Amino acid sequence: MTDTALDLSLYAKPCGDNTLGMDLAVEGVHCGGCIARIEHAVKELPGVTEARLNFTNRRLHVAWADDQIKPAEILQTLERIGYHGYPFVPQRAEEEEAAEARRLTRYLAVAGFAAMNIMLLSVSVWAGSDMTPSTRDFFHWASALLALPAAAYAGQPFFISAFKALRARSLNMDVPITVGLSLALGMSLVETARHAPDAYFDSAMMLLFFLLLGRTLDHAMRRKTRAVAGNLAALKADTARRFMGGELVSVPVAALRPDDRVLVRPGERVPADGVVVSGTSEIDESLITGETMRRQVDSSAKVYAGSLNYSGALTLRVTAAGQDSLIDEIERLLEKAASAKSHTRRLADRAARIYAPMVHLTAALTGIGWWLAGASVHDAVVTAIAVLIITCPCALSLAIPAVQVVASGALFRNNVILNAGDAIERLAEADTIIFDKTGTLTLPEPRVINAAEVDPALLQTAARLALSSRHPLAMALAREAESAAPFEGAVEEPGQGVRAMVDGIEARLGSADFCGLPPVTALRADTSLIMFSHDGRSAAFAVSQQLRPDAVEVTKALAARGYDLRILSGDRNEAVAPVARALGIARWQGALTPAGKISEIEALKNEGRRVLMVGDGLNDAPSLAAAHVSLSPIAAADLTQAQADAVFLGERLAPVAEALKVARRARTLMTQNLGLAAVYNGIAVPVAIAGLVTPLLAAVAMSCSSMMVTLNSLRARGGGRA
Amino acid sequence: MNVLVYLIPMAVGLGLIGLFGFMWALKSGQYTDMDGAALRVLSDDDLPPEQRETSK
Numbered sequence: 001m002t003d004t005a006l007d008l009s010l011y012a013k014p015c016g017d018n019t020l021g022m023d024l025a026v027e028g029v030h031c032g033g034c035i036a037r038i039e040h041a042v043k044e045l046p047g048v049t050e051a052r053l054n055f056t057n058r059r060l061h062v063a064w065a066d067d068q069i070k071p072a073e074i075l076q077t078l079e080r081i082g083y084h085g086y087p088f089v090p091q092r093a094e095e096e097e098a099a100e101a102r103r104l105t106r107y108l109a110v111a112g113f114a115a116m117n118i119m120l121l122s123v124s125v126w127a128g129s130d131m132t133p134s135t136r137d138f139f140h141w142a143s144a145l146l147a148l149p150a151a152a153y154a155g156q157p158f159f160i161s162a163f164k165a166l167r168a169r170s171l172n173m174d175v176p177i178t179v180g181l182s183l184a185l186g187m188s189l190v191e192t193a194r195h196a197p198d199a200y201f202d203s204a205m206m207l208l209f210f211l212l213l214g215r216t217l218d219h220a221m222r223r224k225t226r227a228v229a230g231n232l233a234a235l236k237a238d239t240a241r242r243f244m245g246g247e248l249v250s251v252p253v254a255a256l257r258p259d260d261r262v263l264v265r266p267g268e269r270v271p272a273d274g275v276v277v278s279g280t281s282e283i284d285e286s287l288i289t290g291e292t293m294r295r296q297v298d299s300s301a302k303v304y305a306g307s308l309n310y311s312g313a314l315t316l317r318v319t320a321a322g323q324d325s326l327i328d329e330i331e332r333l334l335e336k337a338a339s340a341k342s343h344t345r346r347l348a349d350r351a352a353r354i355y356a357p358m359v360h361l362t363a364a365l366t367g368i369g370w371w372l373a374g375a376s377v378h379d380a381v382v383t384a385i386a387v388l389i390i391t392c393p394c395a396l397s398l399a400i401p402a403v404q405v406v407a408s409g410a411l412f413r414n415n416v417i418l419n420a421g422d423a424i425e426r427l428a429e430a431d432t433i434i435f436d437k438t439g440t441l442t443l444p445e446p447r448v449i450n451a452a453e454v455d456p457a458l459l460q461t462a463a464r465l466a467l468s469s470r471h472p473l474a475m476a477l478a479r480e481a482e483s484a485a486p487f488e489g490a491v492e493e494p495g496q497g498v499r500a501m502v503d504g505i506e507a508r509l510g511s512a513d514f515c516g517l518p519p520v521t522a523l524r525a526d527t528s529l530i531m532f533s534h535d536g537r538s539a540a541f542a543v544s545q546q547l548r549p550d551a552v553e554v555t556k557a558l559a560a561r562g563y564d565l566r567i568l569s570g571d572r573n574e575a576v577a578p579v580a581r582a583l584g585i586a587r588w589q590g591a592l593t594p595a596g597k598i599s600e601i602e603a604l605k606n607e608g609r610r611v612l613m614v615g616d617g618l619n620d621a622p623s624l625a626a627a628h629v630s631l632s633p634i635a636a637a638d639l640t641q642a643q644a645d646a647v648f649l650g651e652r653l654a655p656v657a658e659a660l661k662v663a664r665r666a667r668t669l670m671t672q673n674l675g676l677a678a679v680y681n682g683i684a685v686p687v688a689i690a691g692l693v694t695p696l697l698a699a700v701a702m703s704c705s706s707m708m709v710t711l712n713s714l715r716a717r718g719g720g721r722a
Numbered sequence: 723m724n725v726l727v728y729l730i731p732m733a734v735g736l737g738l739i740g741l742f743g744f745m746w747a748l749k750s751g752q753y754t755d756m757d758g759a760a761l762r763v764l765s766d767d768d769l770p771p772e773q774r775e776t777s778k
Contacts (some may be wrong), residue, residue: 032761055758105748113741117734135726142730 008071010255011087019049021063022071024085025234026078029058034083041081045069057227059088086234087252094223094230101219107154108212114150115205118143119699122202126696133195140192143201151185155208157215173352173397176359180392181208187385200389203698207392210706218401221408225417229647232634240264240271243315260318266494267470270307274316275300281312284472287637288618290438290570292545306618306637310472311495347400347425351674355396363387366689379691387688390698395680395705399673402713407666410717414658415649416631423645425670426629427663429610433558433656434601434627436615437569437576437590441555441583442545443651444616444635446476449527450542458539461502462532465490465509469498473530474509476543497531507534545575547582554653555583558660564609568597570619597623614656616640631656666716673709680705 008022015021026038035053038060042051047068053060062074071087078085121139125131155178162178165171181204188199239250243261253271256262261277264270270283280298285291287306294310297303303316367384371377408418418424435441451459463481466474468490474497487507490500497510508515515533520540527544559565567588569576576590589600601623604611613620613627616636624630624643632644641647648655684701687693747753 032764035758035761036765053758054755055761056755102748105753106745109741109744109748113737117737120733121730138726139730142734146734 007249007251007255008075008087010252011089012071014066015063018066019063020066020071021050021061022074023088024060024062024074024078025088025231026053026058026060027084027086027235028082029053029055037081038078038083041077042074045073045077048074058231060085084235086231088230088234089254094226097219097223097226101216101223104157104212104216104219107157108209108216110150111154111205111209111212114146114154115202115209118146118202118205122695122699136197137192137195140188140199140201143199144189144192147185147201147205148189151181151204151208154212155181158208158211171353171356172349173355175352176356177207177211177392177397179360180388183385184389184392187382191382198695200695200698203389203695203702206699207702210703211397214398214401214405217405221405221412222418225408225412228412229417229419232649256318258318258320262316262318264309264314264316265470266309266311266313267472267475268309270303270305270309270314270316272305272316272318273303273320274318275302277315277317279312279314281314282310284308284310286438286545286571286617287444290436290617290619292438292571292575304618308472313494347422347670347674351396351400359388359391362391362685362689369689370691383688383691386691386693386698387685390684390688390693390701391681392702395677395702395709396674398706398709398713399677400670402710403666403669403673403716406713406716407662407669410662411646411659414662415655416659416662417647417649418645419642419647420645423629424663424666426610426645427612427659428667430563430612430629430660432564432566432604432609433612433614434566434568434604434623435555435585436613436617436620437567437579438545438571439616439635440614440620440633441551441567441579441653442547444633445479446472446528446543447546448477448480448541449544449546451480454539454541455537458532458534458537461507461534462509462539462541465498465500465502465507465532468492468500469509471498471510473528473541473543474498477509477530477541502534505535508532547579548651548653550652550654552583554657555585558657559584561660563660568592568600568623570594570597570617594619594622598626601626612660631659662716669713669716673712676709676712677705680708 012020012022029035029038032055035055038053039051042048042060042062045064047065048062049065050063051060060078064074075085075087121143125136125139128135158174158177158181161172162174165175184200184204184207188201188204192199240253240256241248241263242251242256243249243263248263256272262271262274266281276297276299278299280296282294283297283303284294285304285307287308288304297314302319303314363384366387367380370380370383375383404424407424411418411424420426454462459480460482463477463479464483464485465487466477467481467486469475469478469492471492487500487502490498492498493510493514497508497514499506499508499510501507509530509532512519512529512531515531515538517531517533517538520529520531527542530541530543532539532541555565565583565585565587567576567580567583567585569588569590570592571590573590576588580586580588589596592600597620601611601613605628610628613624613630614632615624615630616633618637618640620632621637621640621643624632624640630644631646631648632641634641634647634649636644636647646659648659680701684693684705687697752759
């Protein structure tokens, strides 16, 4: 349950007179009924003026009169009706993208309006062979009046991007688009003024509309995955117990500042980097270093955000909070690795660098050729511009984004969320896969491994008792519980165990001593024991890291598909060896430092391999950045996730294999699309050079090539589970 | 053919009305929750409770 003392004032933002507003990511919303139930319940709170649930991104906006209710009461109301709400601060990047999406939609609407109306006029011109020249001129002027302002407004994203590229002395696909568009419009205007029969306003506007459509779709897909990622981040955000003048107040971790004192109870994660002021405990730093052996800490020991506190309560002085919370070494390695990566160039940009000079040269040669052959300057220029219009890279600039949109949708359905736009291309190139062990090949949380050997009735009693404890071992046992109802009157004795009366007899769960049993030691070094006794019967539960349920199948399948698999772990060799054996991975190394992992990756890269790194720990963050492409499970440390090119959800490893499969198919389709665009140009360019292009032919050829490429891209959908 | 001088601006004007309608809808946030809008239409909680019973 949410604490009433939870101080959420950090998330409440003033909106209007005396009114506060807050956004919540809501978990458990499934149907239309949920919308009404949630909005009703929240609106009934005193002082609430607005409650609106956005079903698309599962976010609730609440506004209330200041000092009528506390924000924590909203969370409690949600929990009472069976939903979990998590306060949410919209990221700056997400707000900017929302504004960008609205802008793109406006451009698209304007371009669509202009293209349709101009097409209406153009069809009349093409069909009306008996049209008088003055009527045709009128139609052309009307087209110009629609096209010029619309292009000036809706073409902005391309003009700005092309201008930026030219200023940086490079070329991108927007440069030939801008040149083609402005020349087509400029020439049409001149021709209209000269009462000439041909104008290309329709082709130019249709081109703009298609290009904007591609860009808007691309943007919408990225926003959707971004919103899901944002909600997951809100779900993960923890609260910390901060001392305020001797009293403990729960605050969101984001509100912590250096020199705050916080209390970390057993079973909780350390909220921020800090120094232990008082208390002793064992902490599990596997999320940071991959090491599964626990570390003993007491006064003046340094602890890092994300470590799990096992046995005793600790009081910490925060040294770094939020964004600063980083180990220096890792930060330094990260910067180096990230700068090395920017060398990889995207397929589309590579294509643009070859394409743009070639087209412009062809157009220039065509003009000169016609002029030398005796054509008038006007005719030569018109033919040259026709070459530019027909080669305006509509199909080419749709070839890659269209596949990316469809493929990232397929990945999304397979529980993979893309962080980087060009991740698909790089995933397709990977030939060597490096796995981290802890939290990547194994499940992020430990599990009871001998549940099958214990009497089911005894297991269920122990597991229900474990529900009342916050100790990590007990929480692992609690996952085996079939019923979610803890025993009434269960008492947790800190550092000892938990006890409750079950059927009139006391049951105890905890250390051997606490349960009145003789001491036992675990058989394996990576296993911890938790004891249980009830009514003269007892059991020892072995808790250990376990492989993801489908890890063996997935690694076998990947090896069969020709990938070279390796394990690089920060954990001890003794802990890595059994995992490598179980998965049949021959090449593995344990006890590696973050720098050690990077040098391994660099060595592989020098052999000419394309490395995919899959890792979750903070120690993996630099290697993720150094690798050619990287994946990270959703349970990973925040910083690590920010480095990964893509994040996968859930307990299974299958999304890794699916991501590779989708990426390979997407790459094949991208190459096919570039091929289709080349074929189109191969046919259209000679026709244009020969001076045979009419406005009708240009419009038909350009839309056909765009359609063909888009339809081909849709094939990237296949294979994904809907 | 002089009639075209009125007809074409009129056609474009009608199109512009549609365009401005779309811009207004976009600006007033009607496209921010496409999935929710499809479900909200089914809820009848805008009616007082008595009417809700009879409308079932």
